[in-house]
Amino acid sequence: MDKAEKVQQLCVKRGFFWGAYEIYGGVAGFLTWGPNGVILKRRIADYWRKFFIDKHGFVEISSPDIAPYIVFEASGHVEGFKDIMVTCLKCNNKYRADTLLNEKGINVSEALGPAEMLSIIDEHKVKCPNCGGELGEPGYFITMFQTTIGPYAGSKGFLRPETAQGMFTEFKRVFEAERKKFPIGIAQVGRGYRNEISPRQGPIRLREFDMMELEMFIDPQDQRCPYFDSVKDEELNLYHRIIKEKGELEYETMSAEEAVDKKIIINEWMAYFMVMAQKFMETLGIPRNRQRFHEKLEGERAHYATQTFDQEVYLSRWGWIEVSGHAYRGDYDLLSHIKTSGRDLYVDRKLDKPKKVIQTTIIPDPKKIKDKYPRQIGRIMKFLREEDSWKEELVDKGYINITDEITLDKSFFNIKTEEKKIWVEKFIPHVVEPSFGLDRIAYTVLEYSYTEKEDRVVLSLPYIVRVFDCAVFPLVDSGEFNMIARSLYNELIDAGFRVIFEAKDSIGRRYARIDEIGVPVAFTIDGRTLEDSTVTVRDRDTWRQYRLKISDALVFLRELFRYNSFTKVVKMMKLESVD
């Protein structure tokens, strides 16, 4: 049995996750997170919030999962997620039409429609590469889930394939509510949906999954990151384009600063978030040499990105797997939404020195126009008010033709040219996007925490993502022990901890059970407790035991999760070893 299988078995057994809808045979690509899995994911998400949002004073929003068609049309997803597929009528194999034709040496652009594809297929008599059978009619396959909003079939919507569009469509409101703080980071933790053709790899590729995304809006003219200094010497494992193009398989390690200087990473913000992502995963128990950043080449990138590094973690069964994506989206998204919605999504930039601009104002003189064209005056004024293009024409040619009969030269206008000082200019923010897959991270954490000790499983979850804080056990199931254990349990629960109480079964079995869900410590009430009011404290990872005053249990827990180290707290509190 390989490790992935053991981990997945443990996860089912202990209520972390399992395939959804099992009673109906299951549906590929859907997962249910169980009681422990939900807590694990919540802890990871909370830690992510602290680490990426709160630390920088960024903000979080929650926008709908469903968006009207136009949002994803504007964002380019309708186009980008749409593939033209052809099906072999004989063996039922499906192919992407453009890839198939290109493989046959026929150069076609992705932009062609199904009808054009069909005629090219007919013309070149292309057959199925698998069985030589006749190909059917090409048709679209959209990998976004489609739905109808309200009762009208015409009102199409999509389940979002990424949360990011929410940050773009709602950008102006958030920006205003935050009193135009800039640069600004807007985050969202939520569900995304992708109708994968054939999802595999258990918890790794899902049709519905949680994402933690941050859109960092920055000024394209000032791409420096104020936090960069604190991380510039950190080393990153970069499997970057130059290495890939050379055909090498190993990543190269260099400091964040060097990567930016050598223009391997496009700017400081990208590099900063990559270092942060590395630290984040390290804290979650994934060693640095099991992480790398894999740069995506032109054809591999999403349609909106000009640079993408995938943060990958090495998993036992599947090799390098993406856990986060770091994309430089430039002004792609805001610009697209400005164009499609016609709304102002610009940000003001205050200039250090005022810019001198020569401004020409052209104001028509209605009296003069009326004198010459008394009957058409209404039409002319309407045209001049509503159209804009004539101004340039007037300056260029010295006159304009409104219709064949109506010509106005410069004498009909008051033209003023003046020099103005401008203190503020508009620009479209650029976006740096670190985007994390929560389900994948949760799985990764589980796999890296999974250890075996003397034929037993110990889930060494980092304390920061623990599912329970501690367990309280009476050594044996008897009245006196139970009473003391109960009261300790109540005290800890009241203090806000998540605590397990169990009296059944042998003590060894109970320890084994809590090891499997990674409970950091257990307090055990035993004979000595009756004599001197101390309890045994047991460490999950070493199985070492110490004596602790029962009245210090609360303090012990607080210190434990403050310093995240069992041995340190044992030393600090000068606990007596039992072994």
Added chain:
RNA sequence: GCGGCCGUGGUCUAGCUGGAAGGAUACUGGCCCCCCAAGCCAGUGGUCCCGGGUUCGAAUCCCGGCGGCCGCACCA
């Protein structure tokens, strides 16, 4: 979706040359319990993935589907 392998209590599995589904473990109750899945007793739990076919009779043979793993394609 294609090809290969696979599908039996929660989990792991025996049975698969057709003839009453068995074990281990887990779970529940009890006994014994003073530190790491101990032991003893009793008990619950199975549409043998689903549907169809062959047969007097199918977990077992045949066909189709669903699901899983691996390879191919896909993963924007």
